[in-house]
Amino acid sequence: MFNSIFVMERPKNEPILSYAPGSKEREELKEKLGELSSKEIEIPLIIGGKEIKTGNLGKCVMPHDHNHILAHYHMAGEKEIKMAIDAAIKAKEEWENYSYIDRISIFLKAAELLSTTWRSTLNAAAMLDLGKNVFQAEIDSACELIDFFRFNSYYATKIYTEQPQSSKGILNRMEYRALDGFIFAVPPFNFASISGNLPTAPAIMGNVVLWKPASSAVYTAYHIMKLLQEAGLPDGVINFIPGPGSKVGEIVFSDPNFGGVHFTGSVNTFNSMWESIGKNIRNYKSYPRIVGETGGKDFVIAHHTANRKALITALIRGAFEYQGQKCSAASRAYISKTVWEDIKDELIETTKNLKMGAPTDFSNFVNAVIDKAAFKKITGYIEYARENAKILVGGEYDDSVGYYIKPTIVLTDDPHFKTMEEEIFGPVLTLYIYDDDKYEEVLKLCDQTSPYGLTGSIFAQDREAIRKAEKILVHAAGNFYINDKPTGAVVDQQPFGGSRGSGTNDKAGSYLNLLRWTSARSIKENFNPPEDYTYPFMK
Numbered sequence: 001m002f003n004s005i006f007v008m009e010r011p012k013n014e015p016i017l018s019y020a021p022g023s024k025e026r027e028e029l030k031e032k033l034g035e036l037s038s039k040e041i042e043i044p045l046i047i048g049g050k051e052i053k054t055g056n057l058g059k060c061v062m063p064h065d066h067n068h069i070l071a072h073y074h075m076a077g078e079k080e081i082k083m084a085i086d087a088a089i090k091a092k093e094e095w096e097n098y099s100y101i102d103r104i105s106i107f108l109k110a111a112e113l114l115s116t117t118w119r120s121t122l123n124a125a126a127m128l129d130l131g132k133n134v135f136q137a138e139i140d141s142a143c144e145l146i147d148f149f150r151f152n153s154y155y156a157t158k159i160y161t162e163q164p165q166s167s168k169g170i171l172n173r174m175e176y177r178a179l180d181g182f183i184f185a186v187p188p189f190n191f192a193s194i195s196g197n198l199p200t201a202p203a204i205m206g207n208v209v210l211w212k213p214a215s216s217a218v219y220t221a222y223h224i225m226k227l228l229q230e231a232g233l234p235d236g237v238i239n240f241i242p243g244p245g246s247k248v249g250e251i252v253f254s255d256p257n258f259g260g261v262h263f264t265g266s267v268n269t270f271n272s273m274w275e276s277i278g279k280n281i282r283n284y285k286s287y288p289r290i291v292g293e294t295g296g297k298d299f300v301i302a303h304h305t306a307n308r309k310a311l312i313t314a315l316i317r318g319a320f321e322y323q324g325q326k327c328s329a330a331s332r333a334y335i336s337k338t339v340w341e342d343i344k345d346e347l348i349e350t351t352k353n354l355k356m357g358a359p360t361d362f363s364n365f366v367n368a369v370i371d372k373a374a375f376k377k378i379t380g381y382i383e384y385a386r387e388n389a390k391i392l393v394g395g396e397y398d399d400s401v402g403y404y405i406k407p408t409i410v411l412t413d414d415p416h417f418k419t420m421e422e423e424i425f426g427p428v429l430t431l432y433i434y435d436d437d438k439y440e441e442v443l444k445l446c447d448q449t450s451p452y453g454l455t456g457s458i459f460a461q462d463r464e465a466i467r468k469a470e471k472i473l474v475h476a477a478g479n480f481y482i483n484d485k486p487t488g489a490v491v492d493q494q495p496f497g498g499s500r501g502s503g504t505n506d507k508a509g510s511y512l513n514l515l516r517w518t519s520a521r522s523i524k525e526n527f528n529p530p531e532d533y534t535y536p537f538m539k
């Protein structure tokens with residue numbers, strides 16, 4: 001037993017590599033892209049450390065070339081889900097009795113492997129499977145995932161050192177236990193780092209996990225699972241069970257050992273989870289922890305003092321990076337009239353010239369959206385906007401080879417227009433132009449226009465205008481940016497999450513999230529217990 005109080009030093013965020021022409025990382029990544037795209041692999045379930053094949057197969061294809069199959073993956077059925085629950089419960093006792101140092105050592109090793117020998121593999125997988133350009137992959141499947149492994153380990157050691165006071169003859173201790181049962185980790189398609197964080201954050205705190213990756217991101221998730229196994233993750237601690245969400249969910253939520261869900265995805269899915277859990281509430285051995293981050297309708301507000309160049313850059317990057325497939329994407333903007341007059345030509349021209357194509361061509365800024373369903377949904381909004389508003393640029397799309405949609409800017413004079421209120425999750429930005437003297441009204445309008453509360457930006461050089469925005473928009477964004485785009489939160493710098501319809505705001509990338517995965521026990525030892533029940537007042 002390792003008898004020592006070990007508190008990690010606060011790590012540093014993983015540096016973002018440049019992938020500039022001639023750089024080592026660029027050559028390595030290009031080679032890995034060629035290697036992965038030249039073969040078609042078979043992805044099994046991984047339950048109790050064993051590879052399980054069900055023969056019920058799904059496909060992993062490239063969004064930018066959807067006839068190109070990267071892998072076939074085996075989907076879990078009822079039998080395999082029960083196997084995974086059994087494997088998790090079997091692994092639980094030993095795993096929760098690991099010292100926290102033994103546990104975090106595995107994830108720190110995973111971070112080390114990912115920052116070196118695994119970097120090009122994970123980034124190439126994210127580029128081919130998720131349709132990310134090299135920069136979007138680097139900040140996600142390399143840097144953010146490395147940061148999650150390192151900072152979550154650091155937060156765990158900080159939490160464990162948080163102890164109660166003792167008193168004369170009394171020794172008090174706090175034990176941070178794992179939760180009862182198993183945790184169900186259910187990530188979205190769009191971030192490899194989220195897919196890796198949802199199972200590992202609970203595991204670091206001693207929990208065992210069933211991990212169901214998004215069906216359009218199994219390939220990337222599989223590579224993360226293999227990385228964790230190479231880092232020494234014991235069998236059964238995390239069980240990898242791809243499969244159709246609703247089917248897997250129905251079985252998992254009905255199990256008495258269900259101990260909690262770590263979810264990120266759409267509001268509809270999260271609401272259906274709450275309903276399933278509520279329906280099963282009397283079956284559970286303990287009240288499950290429900291932690292979920294959901295959608296956003298993220299805003300940019302430009303005051304008339306806004307820096308015009310910075311605003312244009314924030315709109316382009318915030319709205320169109322990763323084709324707008326970020327819960328934090330800038331999708332509605334309120335721009336003062338004088339600012340609009342100054343920026344409109346450059347904004348439209350720059351958007352029109354954004355280079356779009358395969359992520360393997362590093363000169364492309366925009367790539368394809370994830371799948372047919374997303375393509376259909378986004379183009380539906382574009383057609384609605386074409387009929388009922390004005391399309392300033394973009395609006396074209398083609399899914400013959402990849403799911404390509406041109407970056408699109410919509411102009412409306414109705415601040416409650418459909419595309420000003422609903423999450424589109426694609427490369428569509430809607431603008432509303434307001435009179436300069438209506439700034440305060442627009443702040444209130446922005447606050448009341450969306451059921452979400454995830455991210456938002458204010459662009460202004462006037463301190464009063466900034467203070468007013470911070471105050472009026474206090475509940476409109478859990479990640480609030482001043483003179484910066486609303487995307488790109490960094491672990492341990494801008495912990496991520498929002499309230500209202502955007503989730504439980506348990507702040508991924510901070511100690512707050514780790515606290516959700518422990519059930520603390522108070523221990524009191526009395527060195528001098530009383531031997532007479534009477535009290536002085538009774539005399």
Ligand SMILES: NC(=O)c1ccc[n+]([C@@H]2O[C@H](COP(=O)([O-])OP(=O)(O)OC[C@H]3O[C@@H](n4cnc5c(N)ncnc54)[C@H](O)[C@@H]3O)[C@@H](O)[C@H]2O)c1
Binds near residue numbers: 194214248293423502
């Ligand atoms: N707030 C955040 O941090 C954040 C981050 C990324 C994505 N998102 C949100 O996620 C959404 C896009 O991701 P998506 O399309 O993968 O979301 P989604 O809700 O369609 O799927 C999310 C996950 O839930 C699973 N799932 C679906 N129905 C289920 C059910 N009934 N039971 C159990 N699991 C089920 C899916 O298979 C997937 O793994 C957007 O709304 C986006 O805003 C939010």
Ligand SMILES: N[C@@H](CCC=O)C(=O)O
Binds near residue numbers: 190191326327487488
């Ligand atoms: N945390 C990411 C968004 C994750 C959701 O898609 C950001 O801040 O851009």
